[in-house]
Amino acid sequence: MKVRMTALYRSVLTVAFAATVLSTFPLRAKDVPVAAAAPVRMTVSASVDNSKRMPDIHKDEVFVKSGKDRLPVTEWVPARGDRAGMELFILIDDASSTTLGTKIDELRKFINAQPPSTVVGLGYMRNATVQIAQNLTADHAQAAKAVRLPLGTVGAYGSPYLSAIDLMKRWPQSANRRQVILVSDGIDHAGRGRNALLNPDVDTANDLAQRTGTMIHTIYSPGVGHWRRNFWIANSGANGLAKLSGVTGGESFYLGPQSPVSFTPYLDRLQKIFDNQYLLSFDTTAGKKARFQRVNVSTEVPGIDFNAADSVWVPGSK
Secondary structure, three states: OHHHHHHHHHHHHHHHHHHHHHHOOOOOHHHOOOOOEEEEEEEEEEEOOOOOOOOOOOHHHEEEEEOOEEEOEEEEEEOOHHHOOEEEEEEEEOOEOHHHHHHHHHHHHHHHOOOOOEEEEEEEEEOOEEEEEEEEEOOHHHHHHOOOOOOOOOOOOOOHHHHHHHHHHHOOOOOOEEEEEEEEOOOOHHHOOOOHHHOHHHHHHHHHHHHHOEEEEEEEOOEOOHHHHOHHHHHHHHHHHHHHHHHHOOOEEOOOOOOOOOOHHHHHHHHHHHHOEEEEEEEEEOOOOOEEEEOEEEEOOOOOEEEOOOEEEEOOOO
């Protein structure tokens, strides 16, 4: 009887030990929580040397990286045909010098030349807001008529960056590309000429543009007032515009603090950019909270240069 009780006792110990060991094993694959995939979309501009023809670029030739991680590309299509929809807002600083008047006909010609797939809006920036002269419309002739001379006054609280923020906050979301052409000297009169590279309003505008998928292209045009005659402040304003464009994937045009002879070369370049844009979608990992994620878009196709926003907005899983 004593032997039989010992055997039973050993059996109980064996079962208990096995249960303890198994409890330390990892969960089965189906029980391990898997991070949810978050689809992200952005607009990418492709450019090639002027002497070369733009080649076809295929999805398997496009690479998206976040740090050292390569993210899977789910869609890469040219913004043409039924995917060509674009919303273009032209913002003009009302603190611009009236020398801008020599470019009004150039702006009107550019607006009238837009394809039917592009709707155009026009606004004037002053006192940290945008005065809408024309809402987004497919009637390009009507939008072109809304272009007028700037007031040529600084205003009580003039900041092109706060004005851009005001526009983006009021701009409804859609599946179309979003582009802004911002004409200004970049001087933040609300901040009394502080260094635009360290201006928090520039960073806020950049964040909102990346969050809403808005590309901001900037054209430097001198303003009024004594600030524009201070080289440091004028150069700081131009740097602020360049930063705004660089972070959002746009182009920045600046030849110095003087007024450019013509906007036509800039507008021709912008039209070429609009005609060679792609819609990119890729998957990344969704966290519990929404966040910005820095990404780099590249290709090994010879001679091709991509321009896109520095970061994308990734929605949270909850």
